Amino acid sequence: MSNRGLNWFDRFIPAALHIPPQEWFRAAIGALLALVVAGSACSYLFGSAATLHLMAPLAASTVLLFAVHSGALSQPWPFLGSYVCAAAVGISLHHWFGPGLMVASAALLLVILLMCLLRCLHPPGAALAVSLALADPSLAAMGIKVIEPVMLNALIVLALAVLYNRLTGVRYPKINVSHKASHATADQPASERVGVSPSDLDQALEEIGEFVDVTRNDLERIILATQRHAVQRSLGGITAAQVMSRDVQFATPDTTLEQAWKQLASHHLKNLPVLDDSGKLAGIISLSDLVAPAMAATRFSWRALFGRQKQVRLGQIMSEPVITVDSDRQAVELISLLCDQGLHCLPVLENGKVVGVVTQTDLIAALSQHLLAQERLAEAA
The missing domain is CATH 3.10.580.10 (CBS-domain)
Structure with missing residues (x-):
């Protein structure tokens, strides 16, 4: 096989996750607990039929909140905001046009546009909108009140994500922290006056022109850590x-x-x-x-x-x-x-x-x- 063919197949080889195995189990156990607790509470209050219809999108959200907790898509506002948008779009289209492939496709289109407009892009929100557009009679009969079990699930999962992640040593949600100079002046910290600045990051992200699923603070941390390792290598191990x-x-x-x-x-x-x-x-x-x-x-x-x-x-x-x-x-x-x-x-x-x-x-x-x-x-x- 030619080198060109091998290079084509190389594109399908997954990149390393750089995540230790203990983090896999930590995230999996947290997601399991969140889904069980949210599902149990929702089933008790709204019945098992409605609950089971909402579990698939919720399971996808738990993966993001517990396993990809640093991502911009996993933060509280994208999570909650997307669920509100999905509930409004999905149940409205179902009420006006009934279930169907075109209705589900329209729900997907509208919810993506609405999430982007409100800065709450969260992929499971799109899945939830499609699920509600195709809702079975028991769920559709709830009308706009379907937002109650949807938001109950979301709030329980979010509360458990904050608690569990913090208890297991993970900082969630990610909060944008501004670096202040040690002398309490308007100057930037000395280490940030030369090199990559926040405005440089903004310009680079605008040039890329695509969504990057990492918070800006984490992106800055990655760049600074990379620079630190490069400097350490160039310093030849001076201690x-x-x-x-x-x-x-x-x-x-x-x-x-x-x-x-x-x-x-x-x-x-x-x-x-x-x-x-x-x-x-x-x-x-x-x-x-x-x-x-x-x-x-x-x-x-x-x-x-x-x-x-x-x-x-x-x-x-x-x-x-x-x-x-x-x-x-x-x-x-x-x-x-x-x-x-x-x-x-x-x-x-x-x-x-x-x-x-x-x-x-x-x-x-x-x-x-x-x-x-x-x-x-x-x-x-």
């Missing part, structure tokens, strides 16, 4: 241990405010790890942590006048818990911590002990040296 400063200046919980100021000033530091008596990290002190107590110490008080003012100890004002990294953490993973989260210092641990710190300066210097080395290699080649 925190290679970047960190090893001569760690530290304080203890009993260090006074005045001693901390002197230590920071003498070493030109902005942060001091605070270690307890066993040498374990208890907290961290930054210049901003010292400002308020220092200003309070300069205010007039009768205690200060008679020399009875208590010394402020770092144990009273240190920040805890502390964000730390292991010594084998990839340098590319430190970038977001030191840029977007506003941290100036990351203590590095080995076996629970502080063995170094990585500052913004350390990371910038290491990246600069790596880029220079890459440039020299490129020139030599």
Whole structure:
């Protein structure tokens, strides 16, 4: 067989799902529970005949809500909105024209247009519209009240999807989260000022001109993760241990405010790890942590006048818990911590002990040296 023929057959080979087997079972069990609970409640209130006629579209919806929970089609508004549209279109056409192939086809056409117009595209909604257009006499006799069992099923499945997904560690529904700068200003986070921006994504989606079944936030996460892996590969496996400063200046919980100021000033530091008596990290002190107590110490008080003012100890004002990294953490993973989260210092641990710190300066210097080395290699080649 020619290569052209083999390439044609290759199109039918399914792409890898990149979903672990435990996720298959998690989604299947959730969908089963939702269908059983919704079906039981609907059967009790509206009878088994009406319930069984509505189960097929509902089963398709459970696949989306439990197995494809990140998709744009699986979010609450597309799910609920499509069911409202399907109920209105399907039962109306059945009432006016009766069941038939052309009526079902018209229901499909109208519900797709209506779902697109209302931004609630959800494929099982089209199946529901066709089912209602072909409804048996028991279901058709309900008239517009058919929306009651339809929405009962939808609300039960949605409630269980939110509860079950959250309990099993899945964030659902997907909420568009805007990234804010760590300094509470109008600026974008530092990592987003260069590279792919939200406006770039909007323009790319418009150019594609097709529906993409992924939320924009998830699409952005995929792109950023891809960029991170590419940068990590190009950095050649540089780790925190290679970047960190090893001569760690530290304080203890009993260090006074005045001693901390002197230590920071003498070493030109902005942060001091605070270690307890066993040498374990208890907290961290930054210049901003010292400002308020220092200003309070300069205010007039009768205690200060008679020399009875208590010394402020770092144990009273240190920040805890502390964000730390292991010594084998990839340098590319430190970038977001030191840029977007506003941290100036990351203590590095080995076996629970502080063995170094990585500052913004350390990371910038290491990246600069790596880029220079890459440039020299490129020139030599």
